[in-house]
Amino acid sequence: MNKEGKHTVAVVDDHSLFAGSLEKLINSFPNFKVLFHAKNGLELKDLINEGEKLPDIILLDINMPIMNGFETAEWIMENHPKIKILALSMEDDEQTILKMLRKGAKGYLLKDIHPEILNTALNELIEKGFYHSEKVSETLLHSISPNEEGIIMDFKENELIFLQLACSEMTYKEIADVMDLSPKTIDGYRQDLFKRLKIKNRVGLVIFALKKNLIKI
Amino acid sequence: MNKEGKHTVAVVDDHSLFAGSLEKLINSFPNFKVLFHAKNGLELKDLINEGEKLPDIILLDINMPIMNGFETAEWIMENHPKIKILALSMEDDEQTILKMLRKGAKGYLLKDIHPEILNTALNELIEKGFYHSEKVSETLLHSISPNEEGIIMDFKENELIFLQLACSEMTYKEIADVMDLSPKTIDGYRQDLFKRLKIKNRVGLVIFALKKNLIKI
DNA sequence: TTATTTAAGGGGTTTTTCCCTGTTTATTTG
DNA sequence: CAAATAAACAGGGAAAAACCCCTTAAATAA
Numbered sequence: 246m247n248k249e250g251k252h253t254v255a256v257v258d259d260h261s262l263f264a265g266s267l268e269k270l271i272n273s274f275p276n277f278k279v280l281f282h283a284k285n286g287l288e289l290k291d292l293i294n295e296g297e298k299l300p301d302i303i304l305l306d307i308n309m310p311i312m313n314g315f316e317t318a319e320w321i322m323e324n325h326p327k328i329k330i331l332a333l334s335m336e337d338d339e340q341t342i343l344k345m346l347r348k349g350a351k352g353y354l355l356k357d358i359h360p361e362i363l364n365t366a367l368n369e370l371i372e373k374g375f376y377h378s379e380k381v382s383e384t385l386l387h388s389i390s391p392n393e394e395g396i397i398m399d400f401k402e403n404e405l406i407f408l409q410l411a412c413s414e415m416t417y418k419e420i421a422d423v424m425d426l427s428p429k430t431i432d433g434y435r436q437d438l439f440k441r442l443k444i445k446n447r448v449g450l451v452i453f454a455l456k457k458n459l460i461k462i
Numbered sequence: 463m464n465k466e467g468k469h470t471v472a473v474v475d476d477h478s479l480f481a482g483s484l485e486k487l488i489n490s491f492p493n494f495k496v497l498f499h500a501k502n503g504l505e506l507k508d509l510i511n512e513g514e515k516l517p518d519i520i521l522l523d524i525n526m527p528i529m530n531g532f533e534t535a536e537w538i539m540e541n542h543p544k545i546k547i548l549a550l551s552m553e554d555d556e557q558t559i560l561k562m563l564r565k566g567a568k569g570y571l572l573k574d575i576h577p578e579i580l581n582t583a584l585n586e587l588i589e590k591g592f593y594h595s596e597k598v599s600e601t602l603l604h605s606i607s608p609n610e611e612g613i614i615m616d617f618k619e620n621e622l623i624f625l626q627l628a629c630s631e632m633t634y635k636e637i638a639d640v641m642d643l644s645p646k647t648i649d650g651y652r653q654d655l656f657k658r659l660k661i662k663n664r665v666g667l668v669i670f671a672l673k674k675n676l677i678k679i
Numbered sequence: 680t681t682a683t684t685t686a687a688g689g690g691g692t693t694t695t696t697c698c699c700t701g702t703t704t705a706t707t708t709g
Numbered sequence: 710c711a712a713a714t715a716a717a718c719a720g721g722g723a724a725a726a727a728c729c730c731c732t733t734a735a736a737t738a739a
Contacts (some may be wrong), residue, residue: 258722398579412665416726418726428687432729445631448629448630451669452629455679462669580693643718646716646718646721649697653696663696664695
């Protein structure tokens with residue numbers, strides 16, 4: 246909250262044109278004002294470390310060069326956990342949304358923003374502490390809750406990476422190398438996934454991943 | 463050629479309604495006349511064995527119960543190789559077309575028949591001995607000739623069955639059982655395919671099969 | 680402090696993958 | 710027609726990879 250009684254928002258987004266109009270839009274809301282703007286996570290870090298006032302909310306784009314939304318969210322939550330992160334992204338797939346929320350984002354918006362939706366999101370973020378659009382809530386419910394076969398589709402970070410690499414022609418040894426983990430750990434992921442997904446071998450894994458859109462061919 | 467100077471056609475098709483209008487259509491062509499109609503390969507066999515006059519052309523549907531188009535074509539070629547088979551099918555995938563032509567079909571038509579196309583096909587069958595629509599020719603050329611990576615996509619019967627089974631969660635031992643072949647033979651298919659398709663393991667096989675529409679998920 | 684999670688190791692069986700050889704059956708071709 | 714050639718099928722043997730169960734250490738969360 247600034248001296249005018251408005252809640253402050255920092256915008257972290259690479260697309261300067263888009264970010265510019267976004268700033269004007271936010272400033273037009275009665276309860277909000279843009280505090281500052283950063284082109285990526287690194288710039289945000291610098292600005293905050295240089296003593297900028299802390300915003301109440303950070304509008305955070307996921308797809309940025311240098312320091313992306315995931316890393317940035319991680320840093321924010323570690324250093325300034327009171328700031329509420331509203332994630333912005335063009336991706337609407339379950340895993341991206343899940344990952345962002347796991348990193349600590351309190352809300353998730355797809356990038357084709359309608360002014361009223363952004364206003365609602367910001368207000369709910371202040372009032373309730375979180376905002377979820379119907380679409381995102383639905384996606385989350387669908388993805389985390391067990392499906393028809395009782396399979397829980399909530400993958401952890403490394404699990405998902407393993408799963409996707411296992412859908413390539415790499416051996417488990419090679420996967421262990423690129424993930425910088427022991428082959429034994431990789432084997433643990435494998436066993437756990439095979440049990441949970443009720444599959445018999447790697448072919449089953451590929452088929453599962455395709456059905457659930459976890460990989461594309 | 464019958465007494466009226468018309469070429470004779472036998473229709474082998476399960477869909478009696480469709481076959482009925484097909485007969486009328488063929489009889490309306492100046493050069494052709496339907497000799498008889500059979501609902502499946504077995505009926506055709508019986509009719510021919512009972513001494514029916516042999517048709518010049520057999521219009522053969524692939525998807526039939528009892529004795530399908532492939533088996534029927536095989537029998538026709540073994541017993542009456544002079545008869546020209548024109549295959550009819552809703553399937554337009556490369557492997558089905560290839561298989562039918564390998565069985566001896568002289569032409570291949572997709573089932574949404576335009577009267578002029580059928581007339582052309584029958585006439586070319588008599589004149590040239592074969593008929594290939596542009597679409598089928600193209601498909602064939604594309605499938606048999608080496609593609610960008612020099613991979614020859616012309617699979618033999620058993621090879622294709624193996625390939626498709628290998629895209630399931632079955633072990634090679636299980637595949638050998640259902641195909642009633644030695645595990646060593648199956649291993650031979652595997653080695654040959656891996657080399658030809660330039661893949662490293664079963665995951666590669668699944669990905670290849672999906673890209674080339676040899677399996678569906 | 681007690682669970683839970685994450686990473687990793689021990690040790691074993693089965694499956695896959697590879698290469699090379701041999702037999703039988705078609706298919707060419709001299 | 711017989712001889713050469715190609716193909717489909719099958720075996721031996723072996724190394725690598727995949728698969729499976731069970732335990733443990735460290736870090737985290739409850």
